[in-house]
Amino acid sequence: xxxxxxxxxxSNRQQQSYVISLGAFCAGLLVVALAxxxxxxxxxxxxYFWPRPVQSIQFELPDGTAKQVYAQINERHINSAVESGSxxxxxxxxxxxxxxxxxxxxxxxxxxxxxxxxxxxxxILLHNGTRVFSEPxxxxxxxxxxxxxxxxxxxxxxxxxxxxxxxxxRKERLASVHRELxxxxxxxxxKDAPARLRLYADFERWQQEVLRLExxxxxxxxxxxxxxxxxxxxxxxxxxxxxxxxxxxxFGKLGIVGAGVVAFLTDAPxxxxxxxxxxxALFGTVLxxxxxxxxxxxFGVLAAVYxxxxxxxxxxxxxxxxxxxxxxGVPSIVYGVFGLGFFVYLVGGNIDELFFSDALPAPTxxxxxxxxxxxxxxxxxxxxxxxxxxxxxxxxxxxxxxxxYALGATKFETIWHTVLPMASPGIMxxxxxxxxxxxxxxxxxxxxxAVKFAPNxxxxxxxxxxxxxxxxxxxxxxxxxGAFHSQTDVRSASLMFASCLLLLVVVFVLNVLAVILRRxxxxxxxxxx
Amino acid sequence: xxxxxxxxQLNLAKLPEAQTAIEVRDLCLRFGDxxxxxxxxxxxxxxxxxxxxxxxxxxxxxxxxxxxxMNDLIDNSVTDGExxxxxxxxxxKKENLSILRSQVGMVFQRxxxxxxxxYDNVCYGLRLQGIKxxxxxxxxxxxxxxxxxxxxxxxxxxFESATTLSGxxxxxxxxxxxxxxxxxxxxxxxxxxxxxxxTTLIIEELMAELKKRCTIVIVTHNMQQASRVSDxxxxxxxxxxxxxxxxxxxxTLPEKKQTEDYITGRYG
Numbered sequence: 180x181x182x183x184x185x186x187x188x189x190s191n192r193q194q195q196s197y198v199i200s201l202g203a204f205c206a207g208l209l210v211v212a213l214a215x216x217x218x219x220x221x222x223x224x225x226x227y228f229w230p231r232p233v234q235s236i237q238f239e240l241p242d243g244t245a246k247q248v249y250a251q252i253n254e255r256h257i258n259s260a261v262e263s264g265s266x267x268x269x270x271x272x273x274x275x276x277x278x279x280x281x282x283x284x285x286x287x288x289x290x291x292x293x294x295x296x297x298x299x300x301x302x303i304l305l306h307n308g309t310r311v312f313s314e315p316x317x318x319x320x321x322x323x324x325x326x327x328x329x330x331x332x333x334x335x336x337x338x339x340x341x342x343x344x345x346x347x348x349r350k351e352r353l354a355s356v357h358r359e360l361x362x363x364x365x366x367x368x369x370k371d372a373p374a375r376l377r378l379y380a381d382f383e384r385w386q387q388e389v390l391r392l393e394x395x396x397x398x399x400x401x402x403x404x405x406x407x408x409x410x411x412x413x414x415x416x417x418x419x420x421x422x423x424x425x426x427x428x429x430f431g432k433l434g435i436v437g438a439g440v441v442a443f444l445t446d447a448p449x450x451x452x453x454x455x456x457x458x459x460a461l462f463g464t465v466l467x468x469x470x471x472x473x474x475x476x477x478f479g480v481l482a483a484v485y486x487x488x489x490x491x492x493x494x495x496x497x498x499x500x501x502x503x504x505x506x507x508g509v510p511s512i513v514y515g516v517f518g519l520g521f522f523v524y525l526v527g528g529n530i531d532e533l534f535f536s537d538a539l540p541a542p543t544x545x546x547x548x549x550x551x552x553x554x555x556x557x558x559x560x561x562x563x564x565x566x567x568x569x570x571x572x573x574x575x576x577x578x579x580x581x582x583x584y585a586l587g588a589t590k591f592e593t594i595w596h597t598v599l600p601m602a603s604p605g606i607m608x609x610x611x612x613x614x615x616x617x618x619x620x621x622x623x624x625x626x627x628x629a630v631k632f633a634p635n636x637x638x639x640x641x642x643x644x645x646x647x648x649x650x651x652x653x654x655x656x657x658x659x660x661g662a663f664h665s666q667t668d669v670r671s672a673s674l675m676f677a678s679c680l681l682l683l684v685v686v687f688v689l690n691v692l693a694v695i696l697r698r699x700x701x702x703x704x705x706x707x708x
Numbered sequence: 709x710x711x712x713x714x715x716x717q718l719n720l721a722k723l724p725e726a727q728t729a730i731e732v733r734d735l736c737l738r739f740g741d742x743x744x745x746x747x748x749x750x751x752x753x754x755x756x757x758x759x760x761x762x763x764x765x766x767x768x769x770x771x772x773x774x775x776x777x778m779n780d781l782i783d784n785s786v787t788d789g790e791x792x793x794x795x796x797x798x799x800x801k802k803e804n805l806s807i808l809r810s811q812v813g814m815v816f817q818r819x820x821x822x823x824x825x826x827y828d829n830v831c832y833g834l835r836l837q838g839i840k841x842x843x844x845x846x847x848x849x850x851x852x853x854x855x856x857x858x859x860x861x862x863x864x865x866x867f868e869s870a871t872t873l874s875g876x877x878x879x880x881x882x883x884x885x886x887x888x889x890x891x892x893x894x895x896x897x898x899x900x901x902x903x904x905x906x907t908t909l910i911i912e913e914l915m916a917e918l919k920k921r922c923t924i925v926i927v928t929h930n931m932q933q934a935s936r937v938s939d940x941x942x943x944x945x946x947x948x949x950x951x952x953x954x955x956x957x958x959x960t961l962p963e964k965k966q967t968e969d970y971i972t973g974r975y976g
Contacts, residue, residue: 492783578820584781585814586833586885587806596832597822703869704823 217683224680227673228439230424230432233312235297235406236271239290247406248273249300249312253283273312276409280309297406298425306419308449313403313411315421321398331401331421338399338415345392352385443677448652452631452660457678459636463549463629463651464618464685466637470553470647471560471617472610478557479564479613480599480606486565487572488594507562515623518555523547523627543648549637550647552628556620560613567612571605572598600704607697611690618686621655629653631660654682720940720952723751728792729893729923730775735789737770739782744770746947748789752940757915757924759938759955761931762970767947768927772895775925776812777805793893810837813886813922817898819878821870821885826862829870829881833889848888855921856884857914876907880914887918894918896926900933912937931971935959943967 189197231251239245250273267288272281303311318326318334326334356378363375399415419442422435446456486503490496527545535543575598583593599606621629630650637649661675718727725731730752737745744767752758760768770779777798779785790797798808810833821829830849839845849866853859858880862873870881879899886894896915900908915924915937928934934941935955942952943966951958951967962968 576820578816578818579822581778581781581816582820582822582882582885583832585776585778585809585816586836586889587809588832588836589806592836596836601823 220676220679220683223673223676225436225677227677228436228443230302230422230427230435232424233297233300233302234271235293235295235300236269236273236291237293238269238286239292241290245292246275248275249297249314249406250274251302251310251312252294272310274310275405275407276411279311279313279405279411280305281311296425298423300406300425301403301421301423303401303403303413303418304420304422305413305417307417308454311403311411311413313405316402316404316410318415319398319400319402319412321395325402334399334415335418338396341392341396342416345389345396348385348389348392353382353389356382356385443681448632448657452657453674457652457654457657457681459633460652460654460657460678461681461685462636462638463633464654464682465689467549467553467556467624467629467651467653468614468617468689470550471556472614474553475557475560475564475613476606476610479561479609480568482561483565483568483572484594484599487569488590488598503562503565505562507566511559511620512622512626514555514559515626517558518551518623518627519547522551522554527551546648547626547628547650548648549628549651552624552651553647555623555627556617559620559623560616563612563616564606564609567609568602568606571602571608574605575601600700603700604697604705607693607700611693611697614689614693615686618682618689619655621653621659624653625656625659629656631656654678654685658682718753718756718954720751720753720954723753727754728752729754730925731790731792732774733790733792735771735774735787735791737767737774737779737785737787739786740784744947745774748949750942750949750952752923752925754923755919755921756939757919757926757937758940758942759934760925760927760942760944761929761934762944764929766944768944769897771944772897772925772927773814775893775895776809776814777803778814780805806836810889811891812893812895813889813891814895815879815882815886815897815899818902819875819882821873821878821881823869823871825867826870826873826881827866830885830888832885837889852884852888853881855887855918856880857910857917858884874907876903876910879903879907879911883911883914883918887921891922893923893925896924898927898929901929908933931959931973943970945970 231253233249234252235247236250236252237245237247250271252269252271269286269288269291270283271286272283274281297314300312300314303313303315305311315328315331317328318330320326320334360375360378360382363372363378368375396416397414400412401415401418401421403411403413405411420435420438422431424432424435427435443456444461445458447459448457449455482503486496486500490499523545527542530544531542579597579601580593583597584590588596628650630652633650633652635646635649637646637651638644639646657678658675661678728751732748732750732752735745735748736743748771760772762768773779774787774791775793775798779787787799789799791799793808793812796803822832824832827849830852831845834845834848839848850859853862858877861877862881870878873881879902883894883899900911903911912933915926918924919939926934926938938955940953941955941958943950943958943962943964945966951962951964953963958967959971962971
């Protein structure tokens with residue numbers, strides 16, 4: 180008897196079919212895993228935008244006081260091991276006179292006495308990102324007059340007109356007075372110079388105008404009532420969106436989702452990144468990737484061209500090649516530390532000493548910022564670009580190069596006119612991989628410039644418009660931050676999922692663009708080869 | 709009557725300078741330690757087609773590559789001896805390769821059009837020389853394509869990719885690309901070995917036409933082709949020039965035994 184082997188009882192064809200099935204099973208598992216990831220992110224991400232019905236809930240607090248509130252239920256019957264063993268419980272967010280701007284609460288299921296849909300109650304989103312759940316009754320107008328709810332849209336228009344007026348005064352009048360005052364300060368004009376006094380007078384006048392308009396605004400209020408009967412006034416100017424989720428049909432809900440998506444993409448984060456939009460993070464991510472691409476592509480291509488076309492074929496070159504490949508495997512946090520220690524402190528610090536010495540000790544370039552972050556990510560993704568470019572260069576037929584030389588081209592001309600165009604699809608492959616890698620990194624970015632909250636975008640109307648020395652927000656960092664928010668507040672958790680979805684979309688869109696570009700280059704330069 | 713079919717004969721050994729396109733003197737070439745060409749001395753006449761024949765690896769492609777110094781691209785190649793074209797030794801150090809290679813065009817075994825339009829392919833060498841004016845380029849492209857007998861086939865699709873052409877068209881495009889630079893010598897390194905017989909015929913007819921304008925040196929494995937198209941033939945064996953004479957003599961009454969063996973197919 181020989182050793183046990185599958186040959187004894189399986190035919191050749193059977194053996195083969197088992198190998199194929201095993202392989203297909205693995206491939207299938209991969210697809211399922213990928214689909215699960217995408218589905219989870221998509222469902223949880225879109226959940227952030229989906230309007231939830233407002234419920235009327237009657238429950239008892241642990242101290243025995245009964246409450247009747249309007250609330251949005253985030254989760255039902257979750258097993259809350261922390262607070263009550265394995266008893267089912269509710270997580271919801273409610274508004275009442277004590278907590279008008281909402282409070283998240285976890286209540287055991289047996290403490291809840293009644294739940295019913297509250298069609299009359301509205302979900303009122305304020306400009307600062309908080310929500311109020313209450314029942315609108317009427318509108319309070321200036322001079323103590325009272326208006327019907329039906330007038331809501333009309334009154335809103337009046338309010339936004341006044342708000343616009345205030346902003347115009349601020350932007351066009353007050354800002355220019357500020358600028359002129361600052362320039363007087365810079366020229367060290369005396370405190371009681373007539374020009375300065377005139378500016379002060381101007382400032383006073385426009386400031387009064389703003390105050391008057393704001394007082395006018397404060398007179399427009401929405402009268403609402405909480406579930407326990409107490410009234411609550413909300414200044415109309417504070418209200419961002421008002422909706423009755425209980426009364427919406429499908430189209431209405433989709434409208435709310437649409438408005439939510441637009442606000443998510445264009446607004447700044449509010450309430451410490453638990454509400455509002457992610458525009459600065461989106462902008463920061465895309466800007467960082469663009470600057471990185473601009474830095475890494477020429478550098479990587481030059482290095483690859485040198486290694487492939489010019490470097491002598493000796494040990495040193497192969498050692499360099501091995502180093503380049505190994506660089507791709509270095510943990511990304513190492514690059515973060517390198518970026519902080521080398522670019523920020525050493526290079527940035529020296530630039531400050533040389534060029535911005537008047538501003539010291541406040542650093543100008545010697546502080547984490549979007550440029551240093553892009554540079555760090557460029558170093559991190561450099562090996563990817565070099566390896567892919569070399570692969571592209573290797574695919575250029577020798578015959579084409581000889582053809583170019585035979586027409587009198589020098590080596591540089593041959594590379595420029597013939598080799599690089601043909602290697603461009605390979606270069607694009609490298610750029611695609613670099614983008615995917617850079618968009619997903621968080622750890623190194625947090626060391627060299629990405630922050631949880633940046634007061635300014637790296638781009639504004641002030642010269643030089645693009646401020647690459649500023650810190651920036653990044654979707655990855657926002658997601659990381661989101662994971663540490665209250666576990667009971669599902670809305671902020673789903674903000675994290677929504678950001679995650681957006682990050683996926685950003686990477687996907689950038690990749691699709693690069694793939695389209697690569698396909699065009701292939702068609703143009705590699706057709707027939 | 710017989711004279712009509714006879715080709716005019718030149719004395720190759722005592723070819724006057726005015727009729728010499730390339731003069732090779734004691735040319736030796738090695739790649740590292742491997743000697744490829746030994747003491748080759750020959751004169752290639754102007755406005756004639758000269759064929760180089762011999763076994764694979766006998767050094768004929770290397771020899772033809774010496775005429776526009778393409779061997780420089782191979783790392784460890786060392787060349788000794790002189791090659792005189794246009795009254796100057798092109799093996800000297802300060803020879804301007806760009807100018808040399810525009811004077812001495814070369815066409816390779818496999819058609820190698822650049823991945824650009826037909827027009828841009830023909831312009832490639834001219835643009836390298838800094839010619840940018842559209843009129844000048846247009847004229848040169850038309851002239852080169854007419855000379856390469858390709859104009860009628862491509863005149864309506866000049867701006868289509870050159871890789872859409874057939875193999876024979878591509879090879880003629882490559883010839884046109886070289887002709888655009890108005891070379892005095894055209895080197896053809898097995899130009900038809902990747903082509904079918906009919907296309908080969910077109911290229912051969914083209915060569916007969918082109919020799920009015922320039923000197924042609926062709927490397928070929930095809931004995932019939934050599935005897936058909938060439939005026940003079942050189943037989944190389946293991947890096948040495950065994951026999952060099954007018955094609956009729958070489959193919960009918962070879963002097964050396966080696967040559968006879970080769971052309972009758974006894975080896976090689």
